[in-house]
Amino acid sequence: MSSPVTIIMIEDDEGHARLIERNIRRSGVNNEIKPFTNGTDALAYLFGTDSTGAAHKGEALLILLDLNLPDMTGIDILRRVKENEFLKYAPVVVLTTTDDAQEIKRCYELGCNVYITKPVNYESFANAIRQLGLFFSVIQVPQATP
Amino acid sequence: MTADAARKRAFWQILLLSAGLLVLVAISTTSVVLVNQARKASSLVVHTVEVENQIATLLLEIRRAESAARAFLLNSQQNFLREHEDAVAVILPGIDKLAAITSDNPVQVENMNRLRPAVMQRMAEFARAVGFVKQDDTPAAVAMLPQTGAGPAVQTIADATRAMRQEEERLFVARTRAADETQQLASVVTVAGSALVVLLAALSVFLVRRSSNARDAAEEQLRLNNLNLEATVQERTADLREANEEIQRFAYIVSHDLRSPLVNIMGFTSELDELRGDIFRRIASLANDQPVVPDTAGNLPEPALPAEDKQLSADFSEALGFIKSSIGKMDRLISAILNLTREGRREFRPVKIDSRELIETIASTVAHQAAETETTIHVEPLPEIVSDRLALEQIFGNLIDNALKYLKTGVPGDIRVKGRAKMGFIVFEVIDNGRGIDPKDHQRIFDLFRRAGTQDKPGQGIGLAHVRALVRRLGGTMSVSSELGNGSTFTVTLPAKWTGKSRNETS
Numbered sequence: 001m002s003s004p005v006t007i008i009m010i011e012d013d014e015g016h017a018r019l020i021e022r023n024i025r026r027s028g029v030n031n032e033i034k035p036f037t038n039g040t041d042a043l044a045y046l047f048g049t050d051s052t053g054a055a056h057k058g059e060a061l062l063i064l065l066d067l068n069l070p071d072m073t074g075i076d077i078l079r080r081v082k083e084n085e086f087l088k089y090a091p092v093v094v095l096t097t098t099d100d101a102q103e104i105k106r107c108y109e110l111g112c113n114v115y116i117t118k119p120v121n122y123e124s125f126a127n128a129i130r131q132l133g134l135f136f137s138v139i140q141v142p143q144a145t146p
Numbered sequence: 147m148t149a150d151a152a153r154k155r156a157f158w159q160i161l162l163l164s165a166g167l168l169v170l171v172a173i174s175t176t177s178v179v180l181v182n183q184a185r186k187a188s189s190l191v192v193h194t195v196e197v198e199n200q201i202a203t204l205l206l207e208i209r210r211a212e213s214a215a216r217a218f219l220l221n222s223q224q225n226f227l228r229e230h231e232d233a234v235a236v237i238l239p240g241i242d243k244l245a246a247i248t249s250d251n252p253v254q255v256e257n258m259n260r261l262r263p264a265v266m267q268r269m270a271e272f273a274r275a276v277g278f279v280k281q282d283d284t285p286a287a288v289a290m291l292p293q294t295g296a297g298p299a300v301q302t303i304a305d306a307t308r309a310m311r312q313e314e315e316r317l318f319v320a321r322t323r324a325a326d327e328t329q330q331l332a333s334v335v336t337v338a339g340s341a342l343v344v345l346l347a348a349l350s351v352f353l354v355r356r357s358s359n360a361r362d363a364a365e366e367q368l369r370l371n372n373l374n375l376e377a378t379v380q381e382r383t384a385d386l387r388e389a390n391e392e393i394q395r396f397a398y399i400v401s402h403d404l405r406s407p408l409v410n411i412m413g414f415t416s417e418l419d420e421l422r423g424d425i426f427r428r429i430a431s432l433a434n435d436q437p438v439v440p441d442t443a444g445n446l447p448e449p450a451l452p453a454e455d456k457q458l459s460a461d462f463s464e465a466l467g468f469i470k471s472s473i474g475k476m477d478r479l480i481s482a483i484l485n486l487t488r489e490g491r492r493e494f495r496p497v498k499i500d501s502r503e504l505i506e507t508i509a510s511t512v513a514h515q516a517a518e519t520e521t522t523i524h525v526e527p528l529p530e531i532v533s534d535r536l537a538l539e540q541i542f543g544n545l546i547d548n549a550l551k552y553l554k555t556g557v558p559g560d561i562r563v564k565g566r567a568k569m570g571f572i573v574f575e576v577i578d579n580g581r582g583i584d585p586k587d588h589q590r591i592f593d594l595f596r597r598a599g600t601q602d603k604p605g606q607g608i609g610l611a612h613v614r615a616l617v618r619r620l621g622g623t624m625s626v627s628s629e630l631g632n633g634s635t636f637t638v639t640l641p642a643k644w645t646g647k648s649r650n651e652t653s
Contacts, residue, residue, distance in 0.1 A: 013407075013409075016409060097402060100488065119409075120477040125412075
């Protein structure tokens with residue numbers, strides 16, 4: 001990777017967050033992971049104090065997004081990220097419990113790059129996250145420049 | 147208005163009409179009788195006048211005969227004699243006629259008995275006088291004149307005729323009065339009857355108006371009630387639909403949100419399992435001094451433990467195993483609810499379906515299981531239907547799956563699918579010779595997460611609940627008839643031409 005990628009994890013369930021982090025680490029990915037447990041904080045960080053997203057100019061971001069958040073739906077965040085000129089190149093991985101076909105279609109329409117359903121079966125879950133980690137280690141993430 | 151009151155009113159109206167009819171008949175009869183009486187009375191009056199007239203005529207003729215006789219006596223001219231004879235000729239028939247018309251009255255008969263001899267005597271006197279003149283014995287005839295002028299016969303004639311006249315006068319007065327009275331009575335009866343009829347008619351009109359008013363009011367009330375009822379039904383339907391949607395949303399959200407903690411429980415349980423491995427390996431290495439090395443495949447071997455530690459490890463594994471299997475079960479239930487709510491939200495589209503082809507396709511997908519259990523599936527000719535294809539596939543797929551799943555052990559399965567059209571509906575029957583269902587469980591098997599009979603097959607207790615929900619959404623009904631050990635028949639009745647509205651919405 002040309003520059004260290006920061007993984008933004010927006011996940012309200014701290015247990016999930018912990019499990020995701022652990023399994024990502026197990027797959028050998030050591031990038032910085034910034035966890036957020038609600039949409040407001042995540043948006044504040046992503047768009048910065050001036051709400052333009054210019055603060056992350058030149059950084060490489062990868063967003064892990066849960067759809068069920070306490071203060072908003074992940075779809076709102078996805079839409080805003082993909083509409084922002086600085087952030088729209090950041091890959092977004094939607095990682096959620098929802099496996100509704102309509103919801104999945106909607107996310108891809110809005111520009112989500114990967115959609116993963118959290119399986120209750122931990123083997124599958126861990127496997128999915130580890131593969132995601134492998135994916136992270138090979139993916140080329142562009143810098144947030146317009 | 148109660149039915150009793152209505153019956154009472156009808157009774158009164160009939161009574162009133164009957165009374166009116168009766169009064170009319172009575173008036174008519176009385177009138178006829180009275181008119182007849184009046185006619186009789188009038189004819190009696192006329193009779194009296196006739197009698198008086200006859201008496202006068204008779205007296206006039208007697209006078210004429212007398213004066214002609216006198217004139218003849220005085221100058222013996224033949225024309226007076228002729229006149230006398232003319233008069234005499236009509237006197238006798240006159241007397242007879244008078245006697246005839248007064249024969250009904252005993253008083254007049256008696257008077258006649260006095261009058262007739264007197265007239266005869268008078269006639270005889272005339273005849274004698276005329277006889278004297280004819281014999282040219284005029285003086286003798288003239289001598290008779292004073293005698294004849296005031297003789298007893300003349301006196302008797304005068305008396306008798308006066309008596310007769312008086313009698314007739316009396317009768318005239320009496321009869322006139324009777325006639326008058328009869329006529330008055332007739333007119334009184336007519337007027338009174340007419341008044342009564344008019345009164346009854348007025349009463350009838352009043353009653354009819356009142357009952358028609360009552361009917362109008364009742365109709366208005368009925369219309370209002372209908373409107374209210376319709377509004378209420380619509381309101382309730384809307385409420386129910388809303389409640390149903392609310393439940394769907396609720397079930398979706400709940401089942402969805404339940405999944406999230408479940409992921410954690412499962413995840414950390416698995417982590418605990420990992421930890422268990424680590425902990426007991428540590429214990430083993432502490433006890434054995436032997437380092438644990440991975441085998442060639444990279445897996446760590448189970449640590450060799452003392453007996454008591456082994457027991458601890460087994461207990462630990464057992465506990466984790468129960469937790470994991472429970473989580474697995476819970477996950478399946480939640481998935482089932484999610485699928486059901488998703489199914490409930492799916493839009494159904496009515497299309498023309500060859501139901502026999504559809505069911506044969508289902509049968510071919512389960513052919514493998516059928517062959518394993520030596521089951522034959524017969525699909526009889528089935529009518530065409532307009533309905534939702536996916537829903538029908540799920541309905542019959544579930545029913546045939548169930549039939550295959552719950553066979554009687556040791557008996558080759560026999561599953562039949564029949565169908566017939568009946569009054570705008572198509573009645574499908576899925577008949578098997580399987581283990582059957584106890585009648586007390588017939589309702590229960592359609593409940594979510596409920597099952598019946600020996601629990602030796604995997605399942606969540608969702609299939610039939612789902613099938614019934616689908617059938618209802620397609621505007622149909624379903625039922626089961628079965629006995630333990632004697633197979634089951636599931637009957638599904640669906641509208642032949644479903645228009646895309648469920649039963650609730652069409653009603």
